[in-house]
Amino acid sequence: MSQTAERGATFKEVFAVREFRVLFGSFVLLVGGDAIKMLALSVLVYTRTGSPGLSAAAYMAGWLPYIVAAVFLMSLADRLPPRAVMITGEIVRAVVCLLLAFTGMSIWAMLALVLVTGLFSPIFGAVRNAMLPDVLPGDAFVLARSLLGVTSAGAQIGGMALGGAFLATVGPQGALTVTAVLSVVAAFVLRFGLPYRKARGTVRQGTVRTSLRVNRLLMSDGRVRGLLLAEWLPVIFIAGAEAMVVPYLGGQGQAGLVLGAAAVGMAVGEFAVGRFASPRLRERLSLPLAVLMGVPWLGFAFGPGPVVSAVLAACSTMGLAYQLGLQRRFLEAVPEDARGQAFGLQSAGMMSGQAVGALLIGVVGEVAGPGPGIAIAGAALLLVVLALVKPLRPSGV
The missing domain is CATH 1.20.1250.20 (MFS general substrate transporter like domains)
Incomplete structure (x- = not known):
């Protein structure tokens, strides 16, 4: 090495x-x-x-x-x-x-x-x-x-x-x-x-x-399938939670503060984990960072104000850096002559997942209310992470 x-x-x-x-x-x-x-x-x-x-x-x-x-x-x-x-x-x-x-x-x-x-x-x-x-x-x-x-x-x-x-x-x-x-x-x-x-x-x-x-071929390979699902499924509930921010706060300015904080949190997490974590540590962090994505959204069950909501959103999106720990293993798992299609499938699933998440949690928010809808998205994200422990945790860890 x-x-x-x-x-x-x-x-x-x-x-x-x-x-x-x-x-x-x-x-x-x-x-x-x-x-x-x-x-x-x-x-x-x-x-x-x-x-x-x-x-x-x-x-x-x-x-x-x-x-x-x-x-x-x-x-x-x-x-x-x-x-x-x-x-x-x-x-x-x-x-x-x-x-x-x-x-x-x-x-x-x-x-x-x-x-x-x-x-x-x-x-x-x-x-x-x-x-x-x-x-x-x-x-x-x-x-x-x-x-x-x-x-x-x-x-x-x-x-x-x-x-x-x-x-x-x-x-x-x-x-x-x-x-x-x-x-x-x-x-x-x-x-x-x-x-x-x-x-x-x-x-x-x-x-x-x-x-x-x-x-x-890609989806029949258990290793590739697990890594794809680990990229796709958590994003559904992150997108769903963010889609409820505007109806939760009831104001574009306040919602902009929260969504802006979420963008900053993502950038900080990606930068810190990408630059300062060693390759092995980065892979070990995938599971705890994925858990981090779900926990802050649970706080919306208690009706936080705009500032606390912004902090919670930023803490959650920092966890999106979990995906960096999957990249090397995904690259090694896919056939070299199908690498382009594999990366395209990965990106397309994430893009589609955002639309599905916004629709799904939108329906939940209509029934339960925006705040509980966001909290439910966080809980669902944690359940998905528990189901994906194997692909999120590198072998030997």
Whole structure:
């Protein structure tokens, strides 16, 4: 075992790798641009229709196709050269933004365009994640995943802030144009910053048939299945609890304080565990950190005010760093020629789980009330963690 693997990688070592700097820079442009795009599209739809429901549908439309792509199309992540796939993703995003901004298409055509092109967004992300172990082997890969997680939260918040500024000055069409420009810049960064790499997998069957076959292969492997469930299921109840914050507090400003604290807690946890815990300690922490996610939400049964609620939310989301302890084992468990599809399936399950959690705990909140609904989400999360002790606890611990 190398010295780096024993002591853990550092940010200096990660950023010393040119390919990672390119992937990181394009990722920041991607996440920030997507936040601006979805906000601008939502405002554009609301301006033209006056419908809050259609506006919300427009905001979520880009996320809905994840599960469809994961089931039927994700094998493309391993069957095509990664640089070409990522560049194609940026070009598609730029074209879609310009079409939305300037063609005057109907609202339903706009939503259909976002949904159809969104089918391929999970593939672009899966290719990026699958490249990381090639660029940064060993513990540097886990630290890079931590860094991308922290950056994703920050870039989304920054993208929302920039989107609001652009909307106020140049309107939704101008904001969509900004996203298109960011996508073109990212495409150039990827084209001239990354070397050519061959496709990881080989073409034997059609895309859909291969995707279904590999998904069956992954889910039939007990080790892979356990690690996927350990990533997917706790997120359902975290998302459900957060979805109840606004009705619980009854005010956007107070809810913003709590949700902002949750984002900070996630960033702090990811940074601290990713940077300062050794690889072995990081894996041992997976189980206690997963438990930490559920306990604070139980406090909402007692009706805490906004400040205490913010502290509880931040403490819970710090526990999301439990996922870092699963990354190395997941990488080792999946076949190398299906790595892209495996990472795509992992991400798609988490995205879909957030939607399921918001719906599920929303129903509970309607019956029991927002505060008890949040507490029930915390209790359910703890029960799920107890059921997942085996994949959450590395062998020999």
